[in-house]
Structures are given as structure tokens and as C-alpha cells.
Amino acid sequence: MCVSLIIRVVDFAAEMGANEVLKIVLKVELYCLKCKVLVMRAITKLMGIDKIEIDAEKSTVTVIGNVDPVAVVTRLKKAGKMVQIVTVGPPPKVEEKKKEEPCRLPVCCKTCERISIRVKDDRGCVIM
Template sequence: MKKIVVKVTIIREKCKTVILESVAKLDGIQSLNLDEEKGTLTVVGNVDPVSIINSLKKKKMAAQIESVGPPEEKKPDEEECKKACEKMIECCRRPCSRMPFGWYPHRPVI
């Protein structure tokens, strides 16, 4: 899988539609992102960069490959990790009983 950034010319609203429709038809695409301000199309997936350019040029859209590389990996958020650790610590502090099929926390009988 790779991340491909393509420089595109976006003149009006219809350009965005044409760009997304022509590239979305290609096989192996995992995600598409069109940035109007920068004028870039980011494609993530197993796609040949040349086929992206060819599909855009067939629709008379100016396009140029800016970069090809590995996709960015998402790093876990520190707050999410802290919350998960707190939940685990709370669970381990509760008294447990041993049953023939495993451990379970005590629950008060109401």
C-alpha cells in the first residue's frame, strides 16, 4: 500500500467532481482526499500512480505526481491510553472469586 499525492488544477466546483469520479473508478483505492487550498489529491491504496494521471488526463484535467511513499501510520492518542490503563487498574482492584470456569468480579446481591 502506498500514499500518492497528485498536484491537480481545480478551477470550479465541477473540477472536483470530475477528479474524484475519474480516480474513484480505479481498482485498489482505499481512500481519496481532495484538498482545494493546496490543489492536491491524496490517494491511499495499491494503485499505479501513472494510471491515476492517465485517468485524469483522459478527462482533460491537468495533473502531476508530487510524491509517492508509504501511508502515514496512526499513533495512539495518549489520553486514550491513559483511560484504558485506568479502567484496567479499576478492574484489578475489585475483589474476585474463583469459579470452575474462571474469574469473575463480586457483585452485591440486591
């Protein structure tokens, strides 16, 4: 299933042409601010990106630019995120939007936290 989806995305990108701008909408795990920063760092390293929008409430990432959708998905998977491709297609025409208040995310989530364990003398272990 995943292989056929990637093949269809690659075929669509080939049909659009090598220099065409694409709008890629991805569903990504976004639980906290650290997750959002991790996703941004992973995607911004790719060349040809014009715009990145992250909607934390819907857990979607929208990438607009001359970039390969498979490269974006691969980059996010290497960063340790679960990714699903929602749509790939030409970007819509530019229209003015009102500024929305950003979604408030917690600073850190349970998947990002690290647990340290120290062993003390004859008292057992302490989990912090």
C-alpha cells in the same frame, strides 16, 4: 523529463511490491466544484483505492491504496486535467485529526462553462 519521472515512479512501485499500499500526492487543477467532481469520478473508477482526499486550497489530490500511480495520472489526463506527481511513497501511520471545514468552491469556473452562440435574422449574432 516526464518519461523519466514515470519510470522512477514505476520502479518505486515495483520495489514496494505489488500488494503494498501507496500514498500518492498529485497536484491537479481544481478551480470549482465541477472540477472536483470530475476528478473524483475519474479516480474512483480505479480498483484498489482505500482513501481519496482532495484539498481544493492547495489543489492537491491524495490517493491511498494499492493502485498504480501511472494509472491514476493517466485517468486524470484523460479527464482533461493537468496533473503533476508530488510524492509517491508508503502511507503515514494513522493518527486522529480534527475535522476541518471544507473549502468553499464556486459551482462552476470559466474552464467548465460552455458558451452558446445563436444567429438571429439579420441582426447579427448573440452570445449567451
